[in-house]
Amino acid sequence: xxxxxGSGIVVLVSALLLVSGAALAQNLMVQCPGDTDGDMIxxxxxxxxxxCKHVTAxxxxxxxxxxxxxxxxxxxxxxxxxxxxxxxAERQLKAEFTxxxxxxxxxxxxxxxxxxxxxxxxxxxxxAHSVHWHGIPNQGSIFDGLPESAPTVVIGATFPYYYxxxxxxxxxxxxxxxxxxxxxxxxxxxxxxxxxxxxxxPIGGFTKFAYNDGDGSTGYDVSKTxxxxxxxxxxxxxxxxxxxxxxxxxxxxxxxINGRGYPDTINPNPLGSVPENNNHFSQKHDSVITxxxxxxxxxxxxxxxxxxxxxxxVLGIPMKVVGLDAKLLRNGATDLYFDTDSVxxxxxxxxxxxxxxxxxxxxxxxxxxxxxxELINGGEERGGMMTEIVVCPPGGCA
Amino acid sequence: xxxxxxxxxxxxxxxxxxxxxVVAPGAFAAIQGVxxxxxxxxxxxxxxxxxxxxxxxxxxxxxxxxxxxxPGPTLILQxxxxxTVKLTNQxxxxxxxxxxxxxxxxxxxxxGVSGVLTREAVVGDPExxxxxxxxxxxxxxxxxxxxxxxLQVEMxxxxxxxxxxxxxxxxxxPNLGAAFNNLAGGDPRCLETKYAYNHAGTGYHREFLFFxxxxxxxxxxxxxxxxxxxxxxxEGFATCWFLNGRNFPDTLAEAGVPWLPTQPYNCSPxxxxxxxxxxxxxxxxxxxxxxxxxxxxxRVIARDGRMLSxxxxxxxxxxxxxxxxxxxxxxxxxxxxxxTGEGMGWDxxxxxxxxxxxxxxxxxxxxxxxxxxxxxxxxxxxxQFYSGSPFMGSQGSLPPGHPGLNAAGGFFFMWHSHTEKxxxxxxxxxGGLITLLNVVPWTAELPVE
Numbered sequence: 013x014x015x016x017x018g019s020g021i022v023v024l025v026s027a028l029l030l031v032s033g034a035a036l037a038q039n040l041m042v043q044c045p046g047d048t049d050g051d052m053i054x055x056x057x058x059x060x061x062x063x064c065k066h067v068t069a070x071x072x073x074x075x076x077x078x079x080x081x082x083x084x085x086x087x088x089x090x091x092x093x094x095x096x097x098x099x100x101a102e103r104q105l106k107a108e109f110t111x112x113x114x115x116x117x118x119x120x121x122x123x124x125x126x127x128x129x130x131x132x133x134x135x136x137x138x139x140a141h142s143v144h145w146h147g148i149p150n151q152g153s154i155f156d157g158l159p160e161s162a163p164t165v166v167i168g169a170t171f172p173y174y175y176x177x178x179x180x181x182x183x184x185x186x187x188x189x190x191x192x193x194x195x196x197x198x199x200x201x202x203x204x205x206x207x208x209x210x211x212x213x214p215i216g217g218f219t220k221f222a223y224n225d226g227d228g229s230t231g232y233d234v235s236k237t238x239x240x241x242x243x244x245x246x247x248x249x250x251x252x253x254x255x256x257x258x259x260x261x262x263x264x265x266x267x268x269i270n271g272r273g274y275p276d277t278i279n280p281n282p283l284g285s286v287p288e289n290n291n292h293f294s295q296k297h298d299s300v301i302t303x304x305x306x307x308x309x310x311x312x313x314x315x316x317x318x319x320x321x322x323x324x325x326v327l328g329i330p331m332k333v334v335g336l337d338a339k340l341l342r343n344g345a346t347d348l349y350f351d352t353d354s355v356x357x358x359x360x361x362x363x364x365x366x367x368x369x370x371x372x373x374x375x376x377x378x379x380x381x382x383x384x385x386e387l388i389n390g391g392e393e394r395g396g397m398m399t400e401i402v403v404c405p406p407g408g409c410a
Numbered sequence: 411x412x413x414x415x416x417x418x419x420x421x422x423x424x425x426x427x428x429x430x431x432v433v434a435p436g437a438f439a440a441i442q443g444v445x446x447x448x449x450x451x452x453x454x455x456x457x458x459x460x461x462x463x464x465x466x467x468x469x470x471x472x473x474x475x476x477x478x479x480x481p482g483p484t485l486i487l488q489x490x491x492x493x494t495v496k497l498t499n500q501x502x503x504x505x506x507x508x509x510x511x512x513x514x515x516x517x518x519x520x521x522g523v524s525g526v527l528t529r530e531a532v533v534g535d536p537e538x539x540x541x542x543x544x545x546x547x548x549x550x551x552x553x554x555x556x557x558x559x560x561l562q563v564e565m566x567x568x569x570x571x572x573x574x575x576x577x578x579x580x581x582x583x584p585n586l587g588a589a590f591n592n593l594a595g596g597d598p599r600c601l602e603t604k605y606a607y608n609h610a611g612t613g614y615h616r617e618f619l620f621f622x623x624x625x626x627x628x629x630x631x632x633x634x635x636x637x638x639x640x641x642x643x644x645e646g647f648a649t650c651w652f653l654n655g656r657n658f659p660d661t662l663a664e665a666g667v668p669w670l671p672t673q674p675y676n677c678s679p680x681x682x683x684x685x686x687x688x689x690x691x692x693x694x695x696x697x698x699x700x701x702x703x704x705x706x707x708x709r710v711i712a713r714d715g716r717m718l719s720x721x722x723x724x725x726x727x728x729x730x731x732x733x734x735x736x737x738x739x740x741x742x743x744x745x746x747x748x749x750t751g752e753g754m755g756w757d758x759x760x761x762x763x764x765x766x767x768x769x770x771x772x773x774x775x776x777x778x779x780x781x782x783x784x785x786x787x788x789x790x791x792x793x794q795f796y797s798g799s800p801f802m803g804s805q806g807s808l809p810p811g812h813p814g815l816n817a818a819g820g821f822f823f824m825w826h827s828h829t830e831k832x833x834x835x836x837x838x839x840x841g842g843l844i845t846l847l848n849v850v851p852w853t854a855e856l857p858v859e
Binding site for chain 1: 698702706730732734753754756785788789792794796816824827829840846
């Protein structure tokens with residue numbers, strides 16, 4: 013794509029700019045090369061690999077399975093067509109936990125525009141925000157989101173992050189890196205998967221793969237991304253009460269997959285809509301997994317907890333780990349895949365796990381942390397970090 | 411949210427660290443430690459300074475007549491060369507006996523008194539214990555007290571051992587292949603390649619120690635106040651986290667600074683594009699710590715001083731790449747890290763197409779324009795290590811009051827615990843288990859290793 017940019021002048025697109033001229037809206041300058049009509053989808057030839065997103069960072073609320081209201085910070089995606097003057101009015105208090113799930117194809121160039129919409133429920137704060145693409149190989153400081161070494165964006169402004177994905181398939185995630193212990197604990201995390209270039213090519217009976225394996229050994233039929241994270245309710249309560257933050261005492265007591273504790277994990281509907289967040293669905297991501305017998309299931313498991321390492325297991329279906337930290341487990345020509353019944357994922361790690369359901373009897377199987385003390389939603393037992401995998405008969409469930 | 415006094419103090423400390431980076435770049439080199447075949451360690455009580463300004467009572471190992479240090483002196487040994495380590499005990503009487511165990515080595519101990527794991531040195535006994543072993547395998551190891559470990563390791567009686575391989579260093583410049591602007595083999599700027607293990611696949615140019623420890627102030631205060639009957643290590647709950655005995659931002663200060671007399675080691679990795687760093691990671695903590703590497707993956711080549719190899723001569727063929735490495739209590743990991751900027755899709759030097767290439771520049775990106783327009787300066791918070799320019803080796807305009815800690819125009823990457831609560835010093839953020847890698851252009855002056 014680089015050559016197509018020619019003069020190096022990025023096509024700056026905003027509906028407002030096109031209508032009113034460049035003098036206005038300096039702060040919310042969303043950048044999407046090749047897009048001529050403001051829908052964040054490039055139209056010009058040569059920009060086929062460009063993917064544009066507009067994400068906001070701010071505050072909001074999530075609801076735990078026991079009804080506990082949790083004050084959060086988080087990301088939220090701006091719907092295409094939202095004009096820039098409306099971003100503030102429409103996107104405040106819409107923090108989501110977990111944030112928008114970003115899925116790219118290897119070779120995509122991502123222009124991720126981050127607008128800081130401020131913390132409405134904590135107007136005393138003026139924190140900047142950033143996006144750190146966790147684990148991307150060979151990053152430059154400018155797009156690394158690290159507040160020590162890069163610019164981060166103030167309330168009311170937009171920062172354009174650029175990422176090239178060629179040669180970088182795998183399971184990643186993203187999070188804010190500003191005052192990172194606090195902002196991550198508050199919920200500023202999201203899933204980020206890069207599908208390999210090999211996808212679409214039939215190899216070994218599959219057309220979808222975890223990595224460019226060349227032999228179909230990471231092929232799968234169904235995939236699910238599972239973000240392990242948690243909340244320390246004491247930290248969040250003190251936060252909304254404008255108290256000193258308890259970093260030393262931080263210890264999560266609500267453990268979640270994709271932003272929800274069990275049994276909310278198996279609820280297929282969007283959740284987290286309360287008057288406090290103007291009835292925004294702040295918990296959009298379920299962990300419902302349905303697979304037909306004899307199919308292969310890929311679980312992309314990433315841990316973003318600020319306090320816990322987790323070991324996870326699927327009761328009754330063995331695991332094959334084929335990737336770690338967005339790298340195929342292979343050294344030269346030698347596969348380093350390993351068969352296991354559980355896998356340990358620390359904060360900041362990800363594992364790609366294949367589950368083969370050949371001859372697995374149809375039924376419900378549980379994915380859960382074997383740190384069994386964390387199967388809680390605060391004071392409520394039989395919850396926390398758990399979800400269900402439903403294995404249907406070969407033809408599918410009725 | 412940071413309370414302002416804290417923010418102020420942190421910034422002051424960072425400014426201090428940064429001034430050193432600018433004024434005296436000569437101190438990054440290699441791993442500090444003591445070499446030889448006969449070591450004289452003395453267990454003593456002393457104090458360290460935490461990142462939040464607090465002071466903490468410690469027990470630790472001193473090198474001979476020197477002060478106790480945290481962690482203990484890094485013993486740098488040669489593979490196959492026998493060594494002796496004499497330990498004497500000058501701790502207060504209440505501390506009781508003390509000892510050293512050397513995981514990964516076959517040790518004989520003479521003198522002192524019999525203990526559970528090994529022979530122990532009694533307080534005040536000038537003869538102490540002498541441990542002897544021959545390090546048969548190269549790599550990174552830990553040593554620590556083998557006496558009342560739940561308290562004594564927490565108190566600081568722990569250190570690192572590096573065993574150098576018998577493979578001779580080689581000269582010449584890295585050849586990363588046709589995709590890069592490799593330097594000619596004899597270029598004088600290139601460092602020798604050293605070998606962590608006896609195989610070409612373990613070569614590196616610079617090495618840095620990442621000794622991870624943690625601390626529960628409550629236990630140290632009970633020791634200080636002599637309330638030994640109140641000490642219950644089962645209730646230990648760490649609230650301070652260290653790299654090489656220092657909390658961030660002290661990790662970045664120079665080694666041996668006079669204001670940290672009992673914490674002589676820093677942790678301030680630096681490299682040039684195309685070079686390879688050897689990360690020697692030692693963990694001596696109550697809990698596991700996941701060390702996350704910004705900038706690129708590391709390749710894990712060894713654990714506990716044993717190369718990840720399928721058999722003799724095969725090299726690290728069982729090595730793998732991680733973006734986060736778990737440091738388990740008592741374990742060591744060796745990992746290789748390199749950085750070139752490959753695959754980023756823009757020219758990190760901001761070159762025009764006809765400009766000359768930099769060493770190890772990614773040729774495919776040469777002259778490729780920067781992909782975005784950066785927002786106006788007033789829309790941004792500029793980090794203290796931001797040069798004002800997105801390009802390596804360049805400077806841009808910075809507002810008044812910016813400390814300007816990036817004189818070389820380097821790319822700073824944070825290497826830190828991804829159990830993010832550990833980025834604090836006893837309830838004060840930021841701090842703890844953080845350091846910054848600085849990737850500097852080849853035009854910058856760097857010390858010879």
